[in-house]
Amino acid sequence: MDRRTFLLQAVTASFVTGVASQVSATSYFFQPAVDQLLFDGINRVKDHAKKTGLEKSHSPAILAPISAKSGEPFTVEIMVGENLHPMGPSHWIEYIELSIGNEPAGRLEFQSRGFMKPKAVFTIAIPKDAAPSGKITLVARQRCNLHGLWESSADISIT
Ligand SMILES: [Fe+2]
Known part of the structure; x- marks a missing residue:
């Protein structure tokens, strides 16, 4: 794996992890829709x-x-x-x-x-x-x- 591919994968993984934790934190602190x-x-x-x-x-x-x-x-x-x-x-x-x-x-x-x-x-x-x-x-x-x-x-x- 070359340096460019490694950095691209690292940035992508970091972005995905960040979005996932944001979604998790949002549902933790803000109420979802209520029936x-x-x-x-x-x-x-x-x-x-x-x-x-x-x-x-x-x-x-x-x-x-x-x-x-x-x-x-x-x-x-x-x-x-x-x-x-x-x-x-x-x-x-x-x-x-x-x-x-x-x-x-x-x-x-x-x-x-x-x-x-x-x-x-x-x-x-x-x-x-x-x-x-x-x-x-x-x-x-x-x-x-x-x-x-x-x-x-x-x-x-x-x-
Ligand atoms: Fe409940």
């Missing part, structure tokens, strides 16, 4: 047998026991996405919250820099009078700055 339909209401998985990519990455997954003793603490873990949703300045999960039925129980808020992953562990105890039917519904919600509010629920029997 406004996702912000019209609460989004839920429509068919659990055939989840879309958006549903897989945004539906809160609830990990909790199927039954618990009244008054005794147990943990409820909520993860956003089957693989944790990305967290960065242009696209992040703003909060995860848990309700017991219609009653808000707790909320964890996240900053946009991405230090934290979108996963929350709540320790709760359900008094007997809060579950007169012997069952409660855990409702998990999360809000993505680009993809709106998402909700899922799980029933737990209280003995």
